[in-house]
Amino acid sequence: MNPELSQDLSLLHLVFNASLPVQLVMVLLLGASLMSWWFIFIKMFALKRAQRDTDRFEREFWGGGDINAMYQQVSTERGEAGEMARIFEAGFSEFMKLRRQAGMSASFIIDGTRRAMRATYQRELDGLEAHLSFLATVGSVSPYVGLFGTVWGIMIAFVGLSSVAQATLAQVAPGIAEALIATAMGLFAAIPAVVGYNRYTHDIDRLANRMESFMEEFSNILQRQTPTAA
């Protein structure tokens, strides 16, 4: 009944005084935000490394080194070599194996090599795209979750208001402020997730383009090397 003359509206006070559903929503959103930032940083490091490795491999490959030596080096340290190097390694090892078998036509050999490279390419792309769907989900869903918390909190604030004879703004303000924090947290989780998702899908697309181009170019080189027996 007695309207409090001074109300503490500090952030922590609002969070800890919120009703249970709103607090649950806040915890959920905090967890989503933590996870999405975690994946954002993982992807950031992984994509940086992938770009660096790809740059280095292309420089070496087109720099006129010995292909056999390069193949030896890549196959001994596959974990460090990078995505494009692994595609090269898969294709070249398949090419060597096929060439050793007698009676293989050139188109057969090249087709087999391309299939091996494509399989590795798919696998590498899958590794690069891992966790991106989580970012997309957080980006699209967490505003709604936050909104749910807010609606719930405002509902409770107004239910409490109905038992008061003379309604003043001061009686609903804390409840609404509490509830709105849920929306703020939802947006806080969603915005970085959406930005990260868009940025990383773009980066991965560009990497995929580079790898596909390399596959085509490498197939051409191998085709030129194949004796046209048939």
Add this chain to the structure above:
Amino acid sequence: MNFQADAPFVSRPRSNLIAGALALGVHIVFVLLLVFGVSWQTRHPAPVMVDLWEAPPPVTQSAAVKPSKPPAPVKAPAPVKAVPPPPPAVKTPPAVKAPPTLKAPDIALEKKKAEAERLQKLQITQAAEEKARADAAKKAQEKQLAEQKKRELLRQMEEEDLARRMADEAAASEARQVKLAEAQAKQAEAKAKQAEAAAASKRQAELAGVVGQYRDLISAKVRGNTRLPDNLTGNPQVRCLVKVLPTGEVVSVRVTQSSGNPAYDDAVVRAIEKSSPLPLPDDRAARVAFVPELSFVHRPKE
């Protein structure tokens, strides 16, 4: 067939821990920024609604007396005190709005006046003291002379006579000393009384502050519970006499001066009853202003 040699290489993602630490860091920085960087509204100014109330005479007067009182004089002896200067500018009760700020100039004047008075009194008492001291010195000299004469006389006197006179002398000096001690005690007593008076007036001022604060609280509570009737026009005033228990419980409300609008009178009475228990100060002395009954004036607008 064995395909182990053809097994594809699956790369494992790395630096998960670093990424996790960075994610945590982002959140901690953000929360700290929000908590300490953004200054949320944390304090509301206390409502000032003093003009709603009749000033209870004893307390407001003491509030007026307090600031004009000179600081306890250090050496001045007893009778200087206990002449409270005239209360400054407490004209009509409704004018007692926000006491400390509005009264500042009056207080300054009053202080100056009191200071002058005090100095004058100090001078007078000092002069009196000096005179007394000179008198005492003179007396002592005379006494010495008399004693010398006496001694000469004594030499010529008989033994028993001398002994008797000596005894007399001793008794007299003893009496003098007792007198001196008495005077000193009196002075000390006067000083103590003065300090007591100062403490009392200070306490009264404190009480006045507490009383005003709780008057605001009660007024705010009643105002929050008041539902004004629709046909109310203007700003009519209702005066009620509220009987209150020491716990703040409202026993009865009686309208002593109607606003002319019965619906509005009823609304105010209901609001007061609804506000039971009223907030009352814990201080027993401050509560005297509210218990057992208090006069309450209500207007729809301030």
